[in-house]
Amino acid sequence: MAMEVSLPLPLLPGDVIKEILVRMSVKELLRLRSVCKEWCILIDSPEFIRTHRKVSKLGLFINDFEHLYWLDLDTLDSSSSSVSCTLERLDKSRGFVALNLGCCNGLIVEGYCGYLCSGGGVPFLWNPSTRNYGKVSFNKDYASYSLTTVIGLGYDPLIDDHKIFTSTVIVPQKRKKRSVCVFQQYCVKAKTWKKLICNDALSENYGYDFGHVFMENSTLYWVVTPWDEEEKEDNEDAFCNVRFILGYDIVTEKHTKLPLPTSFEETHCFVFGPCDLDGCLSVVRQKKNERSCFEIWVMKEYGKEEERRSWTKLFSVVAAAADHGPGYFQSRMRPIKYYESTNQLLLYVDCERLILYDSKMNTFKHVHVPILGVAGRFEAYLAVQTLVGI
Template identity: 30%
Template sequence: MANSLPWEIIADILSRLAVKDLLRYRCVSKPWCSLIDGPDFIKLHLKQSLETTSHHRVIFGDRTELYWVDLVTLDSAVRLPYPIDIGRGIDVLGGCNGLVALANKGGDVAIWNPSTRSYRTLLISEHEFYFLSDSFEFVMSGFGYDPIADDHKLLMKMFYTLVDEEPQDLDYYSEVEIYSVKAQTWKKVDDFPDHFVYRPGSGVVVGRALHWSVIRRSDTSNWIFAFDLVAEDHRELALPDDKDVKTSRMKLVNLGGCLCFAVLCNYNQDSKKSDRVDVWVMREYGVKESWSKLFSVAPSSVTGPFWYVVPVAYLKGGDRILLDQDGEKFLLYDVKRKRVKKLRGSSFPRIFDTLVCVGSLVGLDGDDGEGSGKKAGKKRKGKEQSDKKRDDFLSKGFKLVL
């Protein structure tokens, strides 16, 4: 029967299936394998999954364990194996189109597809020789997609601590770089503004840009800092004229494809609790006047006292929103009845931060797999180059923090 169907129909049918099924169906025949592995089908499958919000999962966990759960069934969580050593902890740097960027405290970075288990490891910039002991940290990061270049990009702002000739003299240095998955190269980003305080964390992807919540130094007010992955430049997005929004703590998210934030109203630093959380959404991207308050959540018998409540994603049908409370548990917000409900029938490990990830076949341009000789050789070559740059750097009168 399959042979009697046009390939367009076969491709359309297969594009609606989950990744785990498609990986099995590669064994049906060589033509099916070529179809499923082909770039056109991979894009068709991703487009179908994004438009129908099917095959979406929520990734969550702490720095030593990572899990995901199906966004439709919200049943038992599945533990995910890390593609790099855990070391002293793993940071999730961002995710887009089924790919997730990870890093450990030792300076190892991986771009990883948890659906196919393919990944690529890379050196952090050309400054690998800085990354000894506690001499560096990630100030901010983000991972998104450039639709014009058809390229996934990882942005990282890193902060280094160096020691001058005298051990008591510390020198601090920060740098912003962007990694191209297609070109497999890092590039320095110049002219990053210094009139903001950048909160640590991964950028929120909306469209072709990454977004972070920042504080303007001059008046300590909240702003949104955006980095366009196509033009590779930055801009600022104004927030609504609301006192709580301007001065209270806030968390950015992508909700249904729109830029959204949760603001912690009357946050008490001592008790680490808030009176309520207001959730705002930008209906028309880049237009300040399109900000509108979506809903509010106040402490109740369902929630108890809380620090924050953050929307994670719309559930199927759009009449319920999955909420993350304090990184401790999931709740449901009923859009029609405008009230919070418990998520029944499921128990999860500690949630910590969440990331919505679509199941996709998106690969890494042939450099996939687990520790190939090609990658090991590239690592050795990078190490040799790094050693030379380290020696050149040290000859200028600096030494590393040990």
């Protein structure tokens, strides 16, 4: 009887190995680092990390204020009346999960509140996929009589560094003087603070809410309102007077203004956003006299030239009137993802639920999220899982 001879496995070219590894998840890559020294060096290299980040699929970070989870949007099972999903818990080695103050390239700025102060409240910059995190150093230049809010997190490709953007309200010691607003940026790797060049233009408006910012290329976008409009209206109507979208390029340090759809000027309405819908800047419009009707508008082309700025209304979603069923929601709605093959739109509503809306049948399905959290509420925001370091 002939003896069986085991043949050595063929060696794959390095380029082929790289192409295989770059398509794997962060969880798998962290394990594969221990296979050999060559793989560890490859996976830890800046070029591999950048390439892996660019090909990573969008998913959802879900924060129930006790734990953080990852939801792969391609795994939603919509075959039944109630859609099921599988979550992966990410914070096994960390003692807290707080509010999301900004998210970019798999990194999250988190804190117990939206503010920084000299006595506490300093946020963390965290990569939940690799479980690496560190504190953001406090800017002592405005330590006294000030209140600083994190308004966004972005990436500067020229210096390969992430930047945290803040708005600081400096309260004067004398009562008769008005408060002054200062906009700054914090470079994560350099650990340095800098006042923005266009500080005066930014301070003319309000609405730079943490967690409500859209980034395209190197530009951050907010839905803002001029300060003088707030003085003309009461608290409720102040939300109905949003005038434009303000963009800030973190590389050139220049700002730009994008107009909202012209139909928004015809009647009072609430505008929520900006949102990321399939890589496009989008906003949600709710008419003041039709609270159950929500319109989703998308700007598919937005450059410096005025003629390229075009808005398109993609969906009109009407919430159910009765206080029951998956189609009922009251105040807030944010589009997450459009599944073109099934004509379904994933929505995050009322800060506590995910639902699937069928745009052709005008029907809703509840997405069962298997977490409890604080009072049943949770944050949900689009992100990618990456190897990006702190």
